Amino acid sequence: MIVREHRGGVALIRLSRPDQRNALTPGAMADLVRAVRETTAGSLVLAGDGPVFCAGFDLKRCAEDAGAMPALLRGLSEAVIALRALPGPVVVAAHGAAIAGGCALLGGADVVVADRGCRLGYPVVRIGVSPAVSAPFLRGAVGDGPARAGMLDPGLVSGDEAARLGLVHELVESPDLVMPRALELAAALAAKPPWAVAATRAWLREIEDAEAGAERGLAASMSLVNGEEERRLLAAAVRRP
Amino acid sequence: MPGLVQLEVAGRIATLTLHRPEARNALSLDLLADLHARVDELAARADVTVLVVTGAGKAFCAGMDLKAVGSEDGLRHGLHRRLLQSLADFALKLRGLPMVSVARVNGAAIGGGCGLATVCDLAVTHCDSKMGFPEVDLGVCPAVVAPWLVRKIGAGRARRVLLCGGVMSGQRAWELGIVDRVVPTPADLDGAVAEVAGRLATGGPGAVRATKALLNDLDGSLDAATARRGAEVSAGVLETPEAQAMLRARLGGGA
Numbered sequence: 001m002i003v004r005e006h007r008g009g010v011a012l013i014r015l016s017r018p019d020q021r022n023a024l025t026p027g028a029m030a031d032l033v034r035a036v037r038e039t040t041a042g043s044l045v046l047a048g049d050g051p052v053f054c055a056g057f058d059l060k061r062c063a064e065d066a067g068a069m070p071a072l073l074r075g076l077s078e079a080v081i082a083l084r085a086l087p088g089p090v091v092v093a094a095h096g097a098a099i100a101g102g103c104a105l106l107g108g109a110d111v112v113v114a115d116r117g118c119r120l121g122y123p124v125v126r127i128g129v130s131p132a133v134s135a136p137f138l139r140g141a142v143g144d145g146p147a148r149a150g151m152l153d154p155g156l157v158s159g160d161e162a163a164r165l166g167l168v169h170e171l172v173e174s175p176d177l178v179m180p181r182a183l184e185l186a187a188a189l190a191a192k193p194p195w196a197v198a199a200t201r202a203w204l205r206e207i208e209d210a211e212a213g214a215e216r217g218l219a220a221s222m223s224l225v226n227g228e229e230e231r232r233l234l235a236a237a238v239r240r241p
Numbered sequence: 242m243p244g245l246v247q248l249e250v251a252g253r254i255a256t257l258t259l260h261r262p263e264a265r266n267a268l269s270l271d272l273l274a275d276l277h278a279r280v281d282e283l284a285a286r287a288d289v290t291v292l293v294v295t296g297a298g299k300a301f302c303a304g305m306d307l308k309a310v311g312s313e314d315g316l317r318h319g320l321h322r323r324l325l326q327s328l329a330d331f332a333l334k335l336r337g338l339p340m341v342s343v344a345r346v347n348g349a350a351i352g353g354g355c356g357l358a359t360v361c362d363l364a365v366t367h368c369d370s371k372m373g374f375p376e377v378d379l380g381v382c383p384a385v386v387a388p389w390l391v392r393k394i395g396a397g398r399a400r401r402v403l404l405c406g407g408v409m410s411g412q413r414a415w416e417l418g419i420v421d422r423v424v425p426t427p428a429d430l431d432g433a434v435a436e437v438a439g440r441l442a443t444g445g446p447g448a449v450r451a452t453k454a455l456l457n458d459l460d461g462s463l464d465a466a467t468a469r470r471g472a473e474v475s476a477g478v479l480e481t482p483e484a485q486a487m488l489r490a491r492l493g494g495g496a
Contacts, residue, residue: 141397193380199478203384208396
């Protein structure tokens with residue numbers, strides 16, 4: 001479900017499982033990590049096909065297969081770290097919805113484009129999962145106060161509100177305008193002197209040092225995996241229509 | 242030779258003016274040396290509780306003196322390294338002052354100039370001042386200013402501002418949190434700065450000093466190792482043949 005393309009100097013990675021709102025399976029996550037690591041273009045756009053960018057992990061798979069959730073959590077951490085480690089900037093085209101694991105991918109973005117009506121958030125405590133894996137990256141993106149609220153409160157926010165919080169940086173009026181704007185921004189970033197951009201990205205990564213907390217975040221999320229609470233709440237979530 | 246930096250004290254409020262208007266107050270080694278000297282004087286002034294930092298003429302500060310860093314001679318003599326280290330050390334010194342600092346951004350504040358405004362505790366400007374960090378567009382790396390911008394507006398916003406480069410209006414800088422107050426026109430600036438400085442000066446000097454020291458401690462402001470390493474990173478990028486070629490082309494010296 002991971003599609004790779006090149007558009008000029010811009011690499012484009014698309015999540016493509018539109019009938020499942022691009023819900024991530026362990027296999028897709030592993031492919032995403034590989035695709036990101038192999039990116040050599042001046043900049044990268046991460047986008048999704050169909051009605052939404054990404055609805056998060058494939059929960060049905062997680063309920064059926066005890067190995068899926070840990071693989072997805074580890075893969076998510078690796079994906080965000082891989083995005084941040086690229087020399088070129090990353091633009092995420094978050095149209096329609098970016099939820100749970102889908103919203104967590106925003107932690108690897110330099111610029112996030114979304115539509116005003118987009119729904120974003122981490123409603124995962126409701127299914128017994130901790131979004132701790134994303135915490136080190138989210139607090140850098142939006143600051144400690146909003147990160148705290150965003151991860152503990154299972155509600156979703158609109159694109160407008162996400163822009164106010166700093167989770168989204170460019171708003172467009174409708175979902176179909178997200179990808180063109182993201183590609184435009186990525187092309188402008190790819191046209192900048194690559195050595196200067198790479199050095200600046202590396203320095204920002206060094207001084208922010210969100211990676212230092214990545215292991216602890218992952219461990220906190222992993223500590224709940226396949227526990228009684230998670231199995232019960234996950235099963236209930238999958239049964240809900 | 243008249244100083245490149247003027248320091249005036251009126252009551253509890255001191256004003257530090259970058260005074261090299263013919264070069265838009267660009268940061269040369271001489272100007273930075275004067276800045277260091279004036280701020281060293283200020284550090285001992287227990288009677289001053291507020292410092293206003295501003296620029297003479299139309300600009301606040303156009304940033305690093307590119308003529309110095311873009312010449313082969315300058316490079317050979319390590320001028321760029323001295324300049325960047327001096328700026329990094331000055332930022333630490335300015336931030337470490339016991340009084341509250343207010344940047345009066347009267348006009349263009351570019352690159353290191355915008356960095357100076359960011360190091361101040363507060364910044365005031367008008368809607369149409371030009372502010373920003375176009376370093377990446379010029380093929381160089383804003384590593385000295387990056388930690389200060391991250392402290393001021395957070396890592397996420399700083400990342401975007403620095404990677405996207407360019408310049409922005411004072412209004413936009415206010416929206417992003419780079420400045421704390423914006424007034425409609427340049428003519429409104431003096432009134433606004435006088436109001437802010439006057440209010441800040443009503444604070445008990447001991448309370449202000451203790452609060453600022455704590456904030457500096459909490460956000461790692463006085464982390465000299467990071468500040469100096471920023472100068473190293475920036476110098477390293479400046480020395481690359483790609484960056485040098487771009488700077489020389491821009492300065493009209495031939496690539």
